[in-house]
Every structure is written in structure tokens, then in C-alpha cells.
Amino acid sequence: MDAETVDAERFGPYRIEKLLGRGGMGEVYQAYDESHKRTVALKLLSPHLAADEGYRARFRRESELAARLREAHVIPIHRYGEIDGRLFIDMRLVEGSDLAAVLEQEGLLPPQRAVAIISQVAKALDAAHADRLIHRDVKPSNVLVSDRGEDSDDDFVYLVDFGIARATEDEQGLTKTGSALGSFDYMAPERFLEGTIDRRTDVYSLACLLYECLTGNRPFPGDALPVLMYGHLNSAPPLPSRTVGGIPQALDEVLARGMAKRPDDRFPRAGDLASAARRALRTPPEVPQVVHQSGPVQLTQPPPSVSGPHSLGPGPANRPPSYPGLVDHPGSGPIQPAIPGFSLPRTGGPQGPSTGPSPLPGQPGLTRGRAALVVGLVAVLVAAATIWALLLTGSDPPVNTATSTSMVSATTTRPTIMRPPDPPDRLLALVPADFPRGQCDAEELEGDGDIATISCGASRTQPGPAASGFYLYPDAAAVRESFETDMQTFDLEEISDVSCTADAGYSTYEMDGETAGFVACRVADNDDAVIQWTQDEFGFYGVVNVRGGEPALAGLFEWWTAHHPVSE
Numbered sequence: 425m426d427a428e429t430v431d432a433e434r435f436g437p438y439r440i441e442k443l444l445g446r447g448g449m450g451e452v453y454q455a456y457d458e459s460h461k462r463t464v465a466l467k468l469l470s471p472h473l474a475a476d477e478g479y480r481a482r483f484r485r486e487s488e489l490a491a492r493l494r495e496a497h498v499i500p501i502h503r504y505g506e507i508d509g510r511l512f513i514d515m516r517l518v519e520g521s522d523l524a525a526v527l528e529q530e531g532l533l534p535p536q537r538a539v540a541i542i543s544q545v546a547k548a549l550d551a552a553h554a555d556r557l558i559h560r561d562v563k564p565s566n567v568l569v570s571d572r573g574e575d576s577d578d579d580f581v582y583l584v585d586f587g588i589a590r591a592t593e594d595e596q597g598l599t600k601t602g603s604a605l606g607s608f609d610y611m612a613p614e615r616f617l618e619g620t621i622d623r624r625t626d627v628y629s630l631a632c633l634l635y636e637c638l639t640g641n642r643p644f645p646g647d648a649l650p651v652l653m654y655g656h657l658n659s660a661p662p663l664p665s666r667t668v669g670g671i672p673q674a675l676d677e678v679l680a681r682g683m684a685k686r687p688d689d690r691f692p693r694a695g696d697l698a699s700a701a702r703r704a705l706r707t708p709p710e711v712p713q714v715v716h717q718s719g720p721v722q723l724t725q726p727p728p729s730v731s732g733p734h735s736l737g738p739g740p741a742n743r744p745p746s747y748p749g750l751v752d753h754p755g756s757g758p759i760q761p762a763i764p765g766f767s768l769p770r771t772g773g774p775q776g777p778s779t780g781p782s783p784l785p786g787q788p789g790l791t792r793g794r795a796a797l798v799v800g801l802v803a804v805l806v807a808a809a810t811i812w813a814l815l816l817t818g819s820d821p822p823v824n825t826a827t828s829t830s831m832v833s834a835t836t837t838r839p840t841i842m843r844p845p846d847p848p849d850r851l852l853a854l855v856p857a858d859f860p861r862g863q864c865d866a867e868e869l870e871g872d873g874d875i876a877t878i879s880c881g882a883s884r885t886q887p888g889p890a891a892s893g894f895y896l897y898p899d900a901a902a903v904r905e906s907f908e909t910d911m912q913t914f915d916l917e918e919i920s921d922v923s924c925t926a927d928a929g930y931s932t933y934e935m936d937g938e939t940a941g942f943v944a945c946r947v948a949d950n951d952d953a954v955i956q957w958t959q960d961e962f963g964f965y966g967v968v969n970v971r972g973g974e975p976a977l978a979g980l981f982e983w984w985t986a987h988h989p990v991s992e
């Protein structure tokens with residue numbers, strides 16, 4: 425049976441319905457299995473492969489290995505064999521698209537979604553590796569993303585196409601067909617050098633897959649084999665945080681280890697890479713530190729201490745009456761809220777919409793706080809670049825000619841002093857990546873022990889928050905005290921599990937199996953749907969809200985679970 429004549433025909437007990445895809449190894453069809461009364465995905469391998477006795481032997485062995493895998497993220501294989509001289513695999517039909525199509529449509533994925541997807545692929549790989557099966561072709565087109573139902577925003581993915589996989593004890597000769605098998609864009613260095621292939625080979629490809637999900641680009645660009653081969657063998661793994669804003673720098677370290685040139689330097693298991701990636705999402709990006717090597721020693725002022733009773737009640741003594749952050753800064757006009765008509769509802773009294781138009785992000789009126797942050801970061805980067813240049817050249821730091829002789833002599837013995845990041849910079853690093861950093865503004869302190877306050881307006885992903893506020897506290901005890909006081913103010917009770925679909929309340933939540941903080945859902949007096957949460961380890965407190973009352977609460981909670989990941 426010729427490949428071009430399969431459409432609209434029968435193949436053994438299968439009635440071919442439509443072509444789903446075609447690749448170098450064959451075609452995949454949607455077909456109806458009349459023997460078992462079910463619709464399946466039927467892969468028919470190219471006819472010339474059945475004529476290769478070596479390949480036929482490998483196909484039978486590896487199909488048997490793949491068919492016995494029972495991990496939820498491995499596409500189930502119903503049966504396999506040969507009909508009329510054509511090798512075939514009968515698999516479950518998954519409604520959805522492959523990851524390559526998702527990336528082509530969306531460009532790149534938020535870090536939380538990217539890590540969630542590769543975590544599921546890692547489970548499939550670890551199951552295969554435990555059964556001594558190496559996939560060898562981990563790539564976007566071999567990851568199927570099932571259609572997400574109306575009641576869920578979570579992806580469920582399957583790893584498919586173990587057609588070029590091999591058992592770990594197979595001899596190299598059994599796997600060769602005259603050329604390298606797999607996709608060069610994701611191929612580990614040892615594959616090019618005909619080195620030992622084991623599960624760490626798949627770990628390398630999984631790291632390449634994660635990089636592409638985060639950035640929308642393959643790790644080593646190029647179409648020609650020599651270019652790709654050079655990149656995988658010689659070029660340092662690219663750093664996603666330098667390509668796309670909002671990616672934690674801790675993910676750079678995960679990918680650098682996952683794509684290490686030597687297998688011994690990689691994660692030993694795919695699951696280890698996924699666990700490290702999930703931990704990296706909880707690690708705030710590093711903020712450059714200013715190095716003082718000359719001139720007078722200057723230390724930053726400690727954060728102001730807050731005395732008096734802890735209170736979140738309404739009134740001018742504690743908070744502005746409507747919008748926290750709607751305050752006058754000396755020498756500037758009022759800083760307007762990021763979204764007109766929305767408040768950041770942490771105060772205990774009734775709140776209403778703003779009384780007049782306020783600019784959208786990026787328009788006049790949101791410049792003062794943002795400009796201060798940008799100028800501060802530019803100054804940090806310039807200072808760091810200067811010090812780095814001096815270190816490279818071995819030159820002495822420049823001396824201000826206006827400085828007195830005694831000051832110059834003092835700089836020759838003064839130790840280097842590292843200034844820790846200011847609280848607003850630390851807080852900005854903890855804000856979920858779905859909020860563009862350019863629209864975040866520093867605000868006046870709440871006065872309940874916080875050391876930094878930022879408002880960031882609406883999220884990129886919509887439906888999602890229309891307004892947001894973020895607060896930094898000195899430690900876990902301080903942020904818990906603030907949260908518990910808010911719960912008393914809003915008369916919220918602790919419940920066993922927060923889903924934001926039933927009664928309002930609060931509970932703890934977990935990340936990687938450990939309690940990370942509290943999360944609360946409620947509807948404010950002005951009918952805003954509100955979610956508040958803490959990340960105790962960092963003293964972080966977040967508040968997001970959107971118009972719509974109780975019907976909007978479930979959607980806001982879905983956004984929160986997608987962009988502030990909870991462990992499985």
C-alpha cells in the first residue's frame with residue numbers, strides 16, 4: 425500500500441478517516457478500529473523500513489517496551505505489528521495539538537506553564553528510563569498537549585513517538601540505519617560523537633525543550649548540521665533570563681546544568697531537572713549589587729521601624745481612604761492607580777472606584793515611580809559594568825581629583841563593601857512574571873511593618889487581575905501577622921481548602937510539598953473579587969482584584985494557580 429493512497433482506504437481492521445501528520449518516519453492517521461469499536465491514532469511507518477531486517481527487529485523490541493509503560497503521561501499504545509508489509513502502531517487519539525504548534529501560535533510560554541509542561545514530560549521519561557528505555561527524540565512535536573476543558577486551565581501532556589527509542593542494553597549496531605536518528609536541534613553532544621547513550625541524553629534534550637518553551641527559540645539557532653553540531657559541542661548553554669524579561673535567573677542555572685556538555689555534569693534524572701526548575705520559580709531573580717571601591721564608605725539606611733499597635737482599620741491615621749498609594753510625593757503630582765475604577769482592597773473600610781479618569785499604563789501620570797526604578801537600575805548596571813571593566817584590565821579605580829589627600833589615602837585600604845538590594849528592588853523581583861515590570865510603581869508604605877510597597881496594575885494574561893498591590897515585610901513572622909490581621913478585619917475564617925468557588929475564606933497552600941504561605945479569597949464591599957496570598961519565606965504579600973464579584977472569583981483563582989504555581 426503506497427503512502428499517498430492510504431487516505432480514504434482501509435488498513436487491515438482500520439478504516440482510515442483523515443491524515444493527522446506526516447514526518448520522516450511515516451504518517452499518522454485518525455482511524456476507526458472496527459475490531460475494538462474505537463477511534464485511534466494510527467501510525468504507519470514508511471514502507472522501506474519494513475524491508476530493513478535490523479529495523480524490524482528493533483521496532484518489535486522497542487514497541488513492546490513502550491507498550492508496557494503505564495505512566496499517565498506516556499501515550500498508551502493499544503497494539504503494534506505489521507500488516508501487508510507495513511509496520512504500524514495503534515495509539516490513543518488525543519484531542520489537542522503538539523507543543524510545536526502551541527509554540528508557533530503563542531511564541532513562548534509563561535515560566536510557570538513551561539515548567540509544568542516539562543515536569544509532565546519528565547515523569548514520562550523517568551518511567552521509560554526505569555524500564556531501560558531511552559527516548560532519544562524529545563522535541564516539541566513529540567509532546568502532545570490535550571485540549572484544556574472549560575473548567576480547567578491546566579495542560580495535560582503526553583510524550584509520544586518512541587519509534588526511535590532503544591533499550592539501554594541494545595548494541596549500537598542495532599540502532600543505526602546509516603545516519604543519526606533524532607532531531608539535531610535537541611541532540612545531546614554524545615549523540616554527535618557516537619558516545620554512550622543513557623537517560624542523561626534525554627535530560628539534555630528536555631533542557632533544550634524547556635529553553636524553547638521559555639524563550640520561543642531553540643537553544644542553538646541554525647539550519648545546517650555543522651552549525652548545530654558546533655553549538656551543541658562547543659557553545660555555552662544560552663541563558664533564558666537574558667533573552668526574555670521576568671524569567672528567574674535561577675532557571676539559568678537549571679538549564680546550564682541540564683545542557684552540560686559532559687553527561688556526568690547533568691541532572692541524573694529528568695525528574696531532578698523538573699524539580700530544580702520548580703524550585704527556581706520560587707527563587708526571586710538576583711538584583712545587581714553596587715560595589716563601593718573608592719570614595720567615602722556609604723551604607724544604606726536601615727528600613728524604618730514601625731512602632732505602635734498593628735492596625736489595618738480605615739481612616740487617615742493608617743491608610744488613605746480609597747487607594748493605597750494614591751498619595752502625593754514631594755515635588756511630584758499624585759501617583760495615580762494603574763487601572764481606572766479599581767482599588768487595591770486591603771483596607772478594612774468600604775472602598776469605591778476612583779473619582780475621575782486616571783491614565784492607563786504607559787500613559788502620562790505613571791512616570792514618577794517607574795522612572796525612579798528605571799534610573800536606579802541603570803545606575804546599578806553602569807556601576808557594575810565599570811567595576812567589571814576595571815577587574816578585566818587590572819586598572820585602579822578612578823580617583824575624584826576634588827577629593828582631599830586624606831580621602832585618597834583612605835581609599836587604598838578601604839575594604840570592598842557590597843550593598844544589598846534595596847527593599848523595593850527585592851520586592852520587584854518577587855512580583856509574578858505576568859506583570860510587566862515597566863508598569864510597576866513604588867508606593868507609600870502601608871505602615872503595618874512593611875518595608876516596601878509596589879503597585880503593578882493589570883496582568884498581561886487576561887482574564888486576570890485588573891489591579892494589583894505587593895508588599896514586602898522583614899521576615900515570615902511579620903508577613904503572617906499582617907495577613908492574620910487582615911483576615912480578622914475582613915471577618916474571614918480558615919477553611920480546609922481554598923478553591924474560590926464556594927464560601928470566602930483562607931487556608932495554607934503548598935509548593936513542592938511544603939507549606940509556602942496563606943491564600944485567601946473574598947468579595948470586597950465594592951464588589952471586587954479579591955485574592956490575597958503570602959510567600960512566607962520571602963516576607964512577600966500579594967493582593968490582586970478584578971470587577972465582577974463572586975462570579976469573577978473563580979477565574980481570578982485560576983489565574984493565581986497558573987501564575988503562582990502550587991506543587992502537584
